[in-house]
């Protein structure tokens with residue numbers, strides 16, 4: 380038997396049922412249908428408040444839209460974060476539709492098309508340049524539009540954030556400009572009349588190691604100072620891709636953000652004079668929204684096969700690929716889930732939870748010790764707020780999208 384991963388703190392049962400954002404799982408299922416994603420806006424706001432409390436005063440918080448681009452969520456975030464990181468023209472359109480103004484947006488992404496660059500430059504979005512070639516195209520788009528472009532330089536650092544999860548930076552990469560060439564590009568932007576906004580350094584994702592995160596932030600600040608000296612100009616802003624992780628699996632411990640904040644405060648207090656007037660921002664996706672999302676899916680069939688029991692649900696990996704171990708993980712590990720309609724039921728028997736897709740990849744739990752469930756019961760899959768609906772192959776097998784709702 381493989382126990383599911385740890386259920387995020389703060390979830391409770393009421394009359395036997397899991398409560399999500401103040402309503403029972405059944406109430407949500409009745410209201411919006413299954414499968415569905417329920418996002419708890421209060422949890423997102425609480426994470427943002429936790430960040431503010433832990434980080435030195437004045438450090439801005441930006442949200443990376445790719446973690447969850449649900450429009451009502453983007454609108455709600457206007458009251459708790461200072462800016463959005465977008466990675467496509469489509470995300471720019473969503474951000475604007477959600478009420479953000481273009482000067483609160485920064486645009487990263489390794490292959491921005493000419494039309495995307497033109498739209499961003501015209502609107503006044505800050506573009507995080509990923510190459511010299513992109514700089515040439517952005518300057519040309521600005522000249523064509525007759526505007527002063529807001530351009531930052533995304534730097535591929537000469538170091539690597541050593542931590543769990545995806546690694547970016549350090550080696551050869553399609554992202555950002557190698558640090559060795561960044562100052563020359565800054566000079567070119569200044570000579571070209573651009574509004575140079577500073578540096579952007581993104582060094583990793585999903586780290587639960589305070590030491591690694593704090594060291595990465597410190598190295599990025601030191602790198603920005605070196606580059607400022609080399610370029611002969613101080614950056615007005617330095618944006619750091621934080622890589623703050625969340626606990627998904629047994630043995631994972633939540634990141635101690637207070638500890639990271641204390642270390643970052645010391646880093647900023649000791650920063651070199653080039654950066655005295657520089658504003659700092661930390662850009663986070665997953666950490667802000669992952670725990671706020673619950674995916675609810677209904678048991679369609681309960682079946683036995685050669686001594687094993689399968690709970691077959693109406694959802695699947697087409698909505699939540701990561702929970703089936705098929706996104707960004709090498710070893711399949713047990714994701715946090717529960718029988719929502721028997722949340723405090725005693726007793727457990729091994730049951731496998733599998734999705735509705737006609738592929739053996741579609742499984743959420745293997746012989747997990749769960750209360751005995753029957754058709755009609757609801758399964759809750761936790762940690763579904765980040766890299767869920769939009770990071771899953773929604774067209775695969777034609778079942779259609781899940782409902783999404785922000786409470």
Ligand SMILES: *Cc1c(COP(=O)(O)O)cnc(C)c1O
Nearest residue numbers: 443487581584585620663664665
């Ligand atoms: C993906 C991404 C982020 C967000 O990463 P998380 O691990 O979700 O916090 C931030 N900045 C950039 C440039 C990204 O590409």
